[in-house]
Amino acid sequence: MILLSPYIQSVLIVESIIFLLCLVGLFWAVKISLYFNPKSTISKQYNLNKKSYLVATIIKFALIVKLLLFLFYIWTMDTISEIVPGAMCAAGIVSATEFGPELLMIKLLILFGLFAWLLLHSLDINEVDYPYTKLKFIIFQPICILIGIELFMEVYHFMQISTDVPVHCCSVVFEQSSAGTASLMQNESLLLILFYSIFIASLIFGLFKKAILFSIFSLAFMFVGIQTLIRFFSSYVYELPTHKCPFCLLQSDYYYVGYLIYILFFIGAAMAVNVFILHLLKKAPKKSFYKISIIANTLLIVILSFYPIIYYIKNGVWL
Numbered sequence: 001m002i003l004l005s006p007y008i009q010s011v012l013i014v015e016s017i018i019f020l021l022c023l024v025g026l027f028w029a030v031k032i033s034l035y036f037n038p039k040s041t042i043s044k045q046y047n048l049n050k051k052s053y054l055v056a057t058i059i060k061f062a063l064i065v066k067l068l069l070f071l072f073y074i075w076t077m078d079t080i081s082e083i084v085p086g087a088m089c090a091a092g093i094v095s096a097t098e099f100g101p102e103l104l105m106i107k108l109l110i111l112f113g114l115f116a117w118l119l120l121h122s123l124d125i126n127e128v129d130y131p132y133t134k135l136k137f138i139i140f141q142p143i144c145i146l147i148g149i150e151l152f153m154e155v156y157h158f159m160q161i162s163t164d165v166p167v168h169c170c171s172v173v174f175e176q177s178s179a180g181t182a183s184l185m186q187n188e189s190l191l192l193i194l195f196y197s198i199f200i201a202s203l204i205f206g207l208f209k210k211a212i213l214f215s216i217f218s219l220a221f222m223f224v225g226i227q228t229l230i231r232f233f234s235s236y237v238y239e240l241p242t243h244k245c246p247f248c249l250l251q252s253d254y255y256y257v258g259y260l261i262y263i264l265f266f267i268g269a270a271m272a273v274n275v276f277i278l279h280l281l282k283k284a285p286k287k288s289f290y291k292i293s294i295i296a297n298t299l300l301i302v303i304l305s306f307y308p309i310i311y312y313i314k315n316g317v318w319l
Contacts, residue, residue, distance in 0.1 A: 002080060002083070002084065002158055002161045002162070002163060003158050003159060005076075005080050005083070007076040007079055007080060008076065008080065008158055010072075010076075011069065011072065011073055011076055011154070012151075012154065012155065012158070014065065014069055015069065015150070015151050015154060016151065018062045018065060018066055018069070018147065019147055019148055019151050021058055021059075021061070021062040022059070022062055022140075022143075022144040022147050022148075023144070023148075024055075024058060025055050025058050025059045025062070025140065025144065026140070026141060026144045028051050028052075028054075028055040028137075029055065029059075029137040029138075029140050029141055029144070030137075030141065031048070031051075032048055032051065032052050032055070032133065032134070032137045033134050033137040033138045033141070035048060036048050036049075036052065036130075036133050036134055036137075038129050038130045038133065039129075049130075052130075052133055052137070055137075056121055056125075056136075059117070059121075059140060060118065060121060063114040063117065063118060066110065066111075066114060066147075067111060067114060070107055070111060071259070073107070074090060074250065074259075075250070077090035077093045077094060077247075078090040078093075078247065078250050078251060080093060081093050083163055084096070084161060084162075084163060084166075084167055085163070085164070085165070085166040085167070086166035086167045086168060086169055087167050087169065088169045088170055088171075088245075088248070089170050089245060089247040089248045089250070089251060090247040090250065091168075091169070091170035091173045091174065091245055091246075091247040091248075092167045092168055092169055092170065092173070093161065093167070094247070095167070095168055095173045096157075096160070096161045096167040096168075097156075097157050097160045097161065099153045099156060099157050100157055102153070103150065103153045103154060103157055106146060106149065106150050106153065107150060109146065110143060110146050110147060110150060111266070111270075112269075112270065112273055113139070113142075113143045113146070114143065115270045115273060115274065116139065116273060116274075116277055117136060117139055117140055117143060119274050119277055119278075120132045120135060120136040120139065120277070121136055123281070123283070124136055132281075170243075170245035170247060170248060171242070171243065171245070173245070174230060174244045174245050174246070175244075186231055188231055188232045191224065191227060191228040191231055191232060192228060192232060194224050194228075195221075195224055195225055195228040196301075198217055198220050198221045198224055199221055199297060199301055201213075201217045202214060202217035202218045202220075202221050202272075202293075202294075202297060203294060203297070203298075205217060206218075206290045206293065206294045207290075207294075209285070209287075209290065211275050211276065211278070211279035211285055212276065212279060214272060214275060214290065214293075215272045215273065215275050215276035215279070218268055218269060218271075218272030218293055218297065219269055219272055219273070221268065221269075221297055222265050222266075222268060222269040225265060225300065225304075226246065226265065228304075229246060229261065229304065230244050230245075230246050231244060232308075233304045233307060233308065234246060234248075234249065235319050236307035236308040236310075236311045236319060237249060237254055237257065237307050238254070239311060239319075240319075241319040246258070249261065257303070260303070261300065261303060261304070264296045264297075264299055264300045264303075265296075265300065267292060267293070267296040268292075268293045268294075268296035268297040268300065269293075271289045271290070271292045271293035271296070272289075272293050274286075274289045275289050275290065275293070
């Protein structure tokens with residue numbers, strides 16, 4: 001059984017500890033979101049204020065560990081593919097059960113939620129009247145619920161994977177379909193036009209500090225970029241036209257370039273989300289958020305464009 005893998009056990013143990021910490025935080029988060037009043041001077045408010053510091057510290061620690069654990073989770077999926085028949089990379093493990101892709105989406109959703117919470121926490125502790133204390137603890141409650149759902153799905157997912165039953169390899173999982181409405185997003189030319197056009201739009205809106213438009217186009221750049229990576233750029237990384245897997249990029253054969261690519265995608269989008277949140281709170285977004293997002297997206301453009309250009313220079317043809 002795959003649950004006997006020390007890597008899987010490590011992931012589940014740490015996830016369980018984080019969930020327990022979040023449950024402690026959830027108990028007090030509900031109380032604080034209901035009764036916290038920084039203008040009140042009664043002893044109950046004083047105690048809530050002290051608890052808010054303690055609980056915020058617990059939550060902050062748990063969430064930072066969660067961010068690091070996500071990278072270890074992806075590495076673990078790739079590593080255990082070696083012991084599951086049929087799996088060539090993490091794609092086979094992720095798609096091995098009906099919950100696999102949804103589990104990955106929930107993990108990403110939690111990561112964006114964590115970034116939003118950490119931003120609110122940073123804003124709150126730097127204000128005299130703690131204006132976002134209630135809001136940040138209200139936002140934490142659905143995040144905690146998602147973490148619980150994630151842990152349940154993770155255990156179920158790994159319990160369903162056997163080392164005796166073959167799973168699909170990435171070539172099958174990401175084979176190109178020619179039917180259905182999804183075929184529009186499999187058109188390489190259309191994807192490339194969208195990819196570079198959205199980047200230019202996000203760059204312009206970022207330079208002119210148009211918060212809403214910048215955030216929308218930066219998030220769109222991530223979603224379209226990942227699809228373009230799968231359908232077009234990955235083939236040039238592998239130098240094989242039929243290989244379109246986003247997970248094999250994480251392997252040593254390709255110098256682990258996938259980790260850099262996906263971290264840059266996340267940073268670019270996360271900074272854009274921060275800009276959007278600050279705009280909603282009627283606060284001027286920090287220039288550094290625009291700058292970091294633009295730099296991350298520009299590096300992505302350079303890295304991803306490098307592979308087809310080098311391939312063409314070496315071979316004189318496109319794949």
